[in-house]
Structure formats: C-alpha cells, structure tokens
Amino acid sequence: xxxxxxxxxxxxxxxxxxxxxxxxxxxxxxxxxxxxxxxxxxxxxxxxxxxxxxxxxxxxxxxxxxxxxxxxxxxxxxxxxx
Numbered sequence: 793x794x795x796x797x798x799x800x801x802x803x804x805x806x807x808x809x810x811x812x813x814x815x816x817x818x819x820x821x822x823x824x825x826x827x828x829x830x831x832x833x834x835x836x837x838x839x840x841x842x843x844x845x846x847x848x849x850x851x852x853x854x855x856x857x858x859x860x861x862x863x864x865x866x867x868x869x870x871x872x873x874x
Contacts, residue, residue: 803838804847821845
C-alpha cells in the first residue's frame with residue numbers, strides 16, 4: 793500500500809464537495825464512475841475508483857466521543873477543523 797499524499801486528501805475532499813453540489817452524494821460509487829454518459833466525468837479524471845473507495849473507507853474526520861455535542865451547534869461539525 794502506498795502513502796497517501798496531501799494532494800490525494802484534497803482530491804477526495806474536492807470530489808465529495810463536487811458530488812454534494814451536483815446532488816450525487818447518495819449515489820453508489822459505481823454510478824459516479826460510469827463512462828456511459830450517466831456518471832460524472834470528473835471522478836475518473838481526478839482519481840481511480842479503487843483508490844477513492846479505499847481512501848473513503850479509512851479517512852476519519854470525526855470524534856465519536858464529542859459528536860452529539862458538536863452536532864447540536866453545527867451539522868458540519870465533523871469537517872469544521874479540516
């Protein structure tokens with residue numbers, strides 16, 4: 793397994809934001825990477841599907857211990873410090 797670079801973390805964050813802007817945040821990863829015109833071309837151009845899936849499975853940006861308390865104040869609390 794290779795090390796994750798800051799550029800990759802930025803790319804994942806950017807893809808998640810992009811997906812949210814275009815209301816793709818609840819779509820399956822497969823559909824985002826489709827090359828038949830129904831997917832989002834930016835996803836495969838920015839990052840390989842398997843790498844994107846891997847990074848999503850290991851990146852943690854939230855502290856479960858304080859989640860409820862912080863979420864009462866801000867729904868984006870998990871990402872505010874990033």
